[in-house]
Amino acid sequence: MKKTVVITGSSRGIGAETAIEFARNGYENIVINYNNSKNEALKVLEKLRNFGCSAIALKADVSNKEEVEYLINETLNQFTKIDVLVNNAGIAQQKLFTDITHKDWKRMFDVNVGGMFNCTSLAVKNMIKNHSGKIINISSMWGITGASCEVHYSASKAAIIGFTKALAKELGPSGINVNCVAPGIIETDMNKNLSLEDVENLKYETPCQNIGTPLDVAKTIVFLASENASFITGQVIGVNGGFLI
Numbered sequence: 001m002k003k004t005v006v007i008t009g010s011s012r013g014i015g016a017e018t019a020i021e022f023a024r025n026g027y028e029n030i031v032i033n034y035n036n037s038k039n040e041a042l043k044v045l046e047k048l049r050n051f052g053c054s055a056i057a058l059k060a061d062v063s064n065k066e067e068v069e070y071l072i073n074e075t076l077n078q079f080t081k082i083d084v085l086v087n088n089a090g091i092a093q094q095k096l097f098t099d100i101t102h103k104d105w106k107r108m109f110d111v112n113v114g115g116m117f118n119c120t121s122l123a124v125k126n127m128i129k130n131h132s133g134k135i136i137n138i139s140s141m142w143g144i145t146g147a148s149c150e151v152h153y154s155a156s157k158a159a160i161i162g163f164t165k166a167l168a169k170e171l172g173p174s175g176i177n178v179n180c181v182a183p184g185i186i187e188t189d190m191n192k193n194l195s196l197e198d199v200e201n202l203k204y205e206t207p208c209q210n211i212g213t214p215l216d217v218a219k220t221i222v223f224l225a226s227e228n229a230s231f232i233t234g235q236v237i238g239v240n241g242g243f244l245i
């Protein structure tokens, strides 16, 4: 299957595992994107090439319009089309609301929401031309229910849900599905501040009695990109072990 998939923020965590899961599922043209973690991105690239993929790794800060232009234009130069865009790149920060500065707020929205806008607005032109495409945006259960001490993160993740639903309505007639995955607590660097005790408590509070793995999320993303999900659009799929029902 010569499909082209672009996964933002795929040097580490959920994005890296998603890239590998696409390779396991036979996708051939895979674009890795990183901002700071070049070495990690190159390791993911090597794994993808071991699957026989024509993978490339491109540096772009998704919040930067010019760098995203490079990411999307270079993808199209190499592979001529984009079948799947996964807007995964994201940052988090834990702070009391009263400590959040304007700079914190702006960076959170520039990366988590602006990054999704920058990538989607360029990639979608190619998808509309092809009358085909899948866009999968990574939100969070905190975008649905809100997290204390993460107001700016929760608000940015809620914005991703609104964007997904509106764009799904607009792009459905163009043959493009737009969906959202809202993970719960997933074992990645983003949660490395949690103590062992915190993790045990979170497992206890989760009906499935565990926290999630990047692979749990990656499998859902790959499903949404597949033909099996062709009648699913505008949806928010929770991957949280029942933590939020």
Ligand code: NAP
Residues within 6 Å of the ligand: 008, 009, 010, 011, 012, 013, 014, 015, 033, 034, 035, 036, 037, 038, 060, 061, 062, 063, 088, 089, 090, 091, 092, 111, 115, 138, 139, 140, 141, 182, 183, 184, 185, 186, 187, 188, 189, 190, 191
């Ligand atoms: P992670 O391990 O911290 O990885 C974040 C990834 O995003 C890295 O590859 C990083 O790239 C990239 N990134 C950050 N800022 C970027 C920017 N400005 N431009 C391009 N790439 C950028 O986090 P994760 O847990 O895998 O999270 C991935 C997504 O899932 C995020 O959107 C996050 O909000 C969401 N999520 C995570 C959880 C969780 O519990 N882990 C739960 C719900 C939702 P570099 O290192 O190269 O800069």
